[in-house]
Amino acid sequence: MSLISVTKLTFGYDGSYDNIFENVSFQIDTDWKLGFTGRNGRGKTTFLNLLLGKHEYSGTIAAKVNFEYFPFPVTNPENNTIDVIENINPDCLPWQVMRELSLLQVAEDVVYRPFATLANGEQTKVLLATLFLKENSFLLIDEPTNHLDREARKAVSDYLQSKRGFILVSHDRAFLDNCVDHILAINKTNIEIQKGTFSSWWANKKQQDSFELAENEKLRQDIARLSSAAKRTSDWSDKVEKTKMGTRNSGLRPDRGYIGHKAEKMMKRSKAIEARQQAAVADKGKLLKNIESSERLKISQLGFHADRFIELENVAVFYGDKTACKSVSFTIEQGDRLALCGKNGSGKSSLIKLICGEDITYTGTFRKASQLKIAYVSQDTSYLSGSLTDYAREHAIEESLFKAILRKLDFSRVQFAKDMAAFSGGQKKKVLIAKSLCEKAHLHIWDEPLNFIDVVSRLQIEELLLAYAPTILFVEHDTEFCKNIATKIVEL
Template identity: 70%
Template sequence: MSLINVTNLTFAYEGSYDNLFENVSFQIDSDWKLGFTGRNGRGKTTLLNLLLGKHEYKGNISTNVSFEYFPFVVANQEIATLDAVGELFPDYVHWKLLRELSLLDVSEEALYRPFRTLSNGEQTKVLLATLFLKENSFLLIDEPTNHLDMTARKLVGNYLNSKSGFILVSHDRSFLDSCIDHILSINKTNIDIQKGNFSSWWENKKRQDNFELAENEKLKKDIFHLAEAAKRTGGWSNEVEKTKYGTKHSGSKADKGYIGHKAAKMMKRSKSMENRQQSAIREKSKLLKNIEDTENLKITQLCYVQSRLAELQNISIFYQDKMICKDINFRIEQGDRIVLMGKNGSGKSSILKLICGEKISYTGSFMRGSQLKLSYVPQDTSHLQGNLTDYAAKNNVNESLFKTILRKLDFSRVQFEKEISTFSSGQKKKVLIAKSLAERAHLYIWDEPLNYIDVISRVQIEEVLLEYKPTILFVEHERRFSDNIATKEVNI
């Protein structure tokens, strides 16, 4: 067991006016299985790069362990997978590699194929196996699930649960629950570490948020009542002070000493209330600092003229003369929320593209309602470029609504001025989600919409789908999201 101590860490990117981290301190045990969560753009990957020594920073990071980062980059993907492993880790022991691959359900035959011919899931597993061959290192695992189907996620979760000594960046709630014993969260104003899995952290966060909101409401009322009382007492003291000199026509001589004493006493009481008010305001300012902005999203579903929107009968799909799925049968009725399930490469994305009207080679019978308006969220975000204003205009969505949705998904106003191609992967995915939510459609088709999207935003997206109940066909490998949203399940 070794400790990783981070003390007074301060970091900002060159040209940035704001620090990404400021005087951050925490301690990690190198035996932990540490989950790492936080909203997109908060600096999760940056913190990993700081641990790796890739950036200059103020403060101190001290430890006697070495760090290894996942995913590795395989520069030449044409070479055999076994040679790729050898380039990444020349000192590996072959039987240990086979043991790790067996635990991850990867056949030995995959080692002798060119690396590029492996599926994304197989590549991920091979790189993870290579990572865990490097003993006496603390492993930094950055979002390994984005190319894993639901079955593979469960397998990799069990694999990681059998290991220790890593930081795991992931937004998949079920995956985190399956393999971590501590969680590190980047909040609005601090970094927090708790023992437990994601679910226990989430419950603690909700309790803390509710406590702070209740305290905030109580202090708001106290401040209002104290302000009103101080105002009244201050007014009374002024009125009493005036009576020291009597009224113009009274002819009476006031007891100035007594009245002055009484006025001073009331003024002192007013000042005391004012001080208590200021103290309450200061106490209030300490609250709500880490409560996330999670305003409700909205979606405008168009009502179609008939109940059935589309139907597939005995559909088989071909890619370069190779059949990738066969005998697919299902229909989409108005109000359905259908999840397509199946392993990577089983044809789920091809089915979505077929329904969207793309040219797909298929046999069987496919019917789609006439004048059906669709809203499509693809997996790929590499085509995104330009600024948000031009993107909204190009896609015929209301710019104000589009940007309002992005604000609710934790985009800062500064982000609106940036080039989309410079956004993080999670922010790019939010651009696609926001466009879809801003579109008026009969049917929403989303292909792995949650890739790279942070947990808070996932909950917001869940809530809008459950509240407005749009007709939606989607592919998503996060089990918790699919279980919460889907009314029907189609297995490919």
């Protein structure tokens, strides 16, 4: 066991308005299984790169271990997998590799196939096994679940549960709960570490948020009451002070000393109330700093002339001589939230392409309601570039609504001025989701929409879909999301 000590860490990118980290200090035990969470753009990948020494920073990061980053870049993917493994970790023995791959439920013959021919899940498992065999290394595992199907996620999560000594960036709640024993969270104003799972950290955070909101409301009422009391006392003091002069026609001579003393006491009381008010305002300013913005989103669902949108009966889809899927039957009716599930390669994306109107070879019966308007979110975000304003104009969506949705999904106004090519993977995915929500559509089709999306935004999107009940067909491997959202599940 050793410690990774971060002391007074400060870092910001050149040309950035704000530092990502400001005078941050904490310690990590190298035996921990550490889940790393925080909203998109908060600096999770940046922190991993700082540990790897990729950026200059002020402060210190002290560690007695080597850091290894996942996913590791494979320079010669055309080579056999065993050669790729030996290139990454020359010291590992073949029997050790086979043992680790067996734990990850990977067939032995995989090592004799070119790495480029392996499925995404197989590549992920091979690289994880290879890196965990490196001695005296602390692994920095950056979003391994993206593009993994449910079975592969379970296998990788179980494997990590048996290991120790890593930081794991993931937004999959069930995945994290199964394999971490501490949480490192980047909040709005600080970094915190808690022992436990993601769910225990999230429960604690909601409890703290509720406490701060209640305290905030109490202080707000106190400030209003004290402000009113200070004004009344000040008004009384002014009135009493005026009586020192008496009135011309009254014939009375007021006791100016007594009245002045009384006015002074009232003024002191007013000042004391004002001081308490300022203290309450200062206390109020300390609250709500880490409460995440989670405003409800709104979408406009188009009405449609028919209840049934899509019907497939005994459909098989082909690519050349290859069968992508077969014997598929289901319907999508107005109000359905249908989850299309199955292993990678089972034909989910092929069926989506067929429904979206691409030229796909198929047999069986496929019917789509006439004039059905579809809003589509693809897996790929790499093509996004240019300004958000131009993107909204190009797709004929209302720019103000588009940016309002992005604001609610934690985009800062500074982000609006940037080129989309510079966005993080999660921010790019949010652009596609916001576009879909702005489109006047009867049916939303989302293909793995939550890749790279942070947990708070996932919960926000769940709330939206449950509140406004749009008709949606989606492919998503986040088991919690599917359990909470789907009204129908189709297994391929």
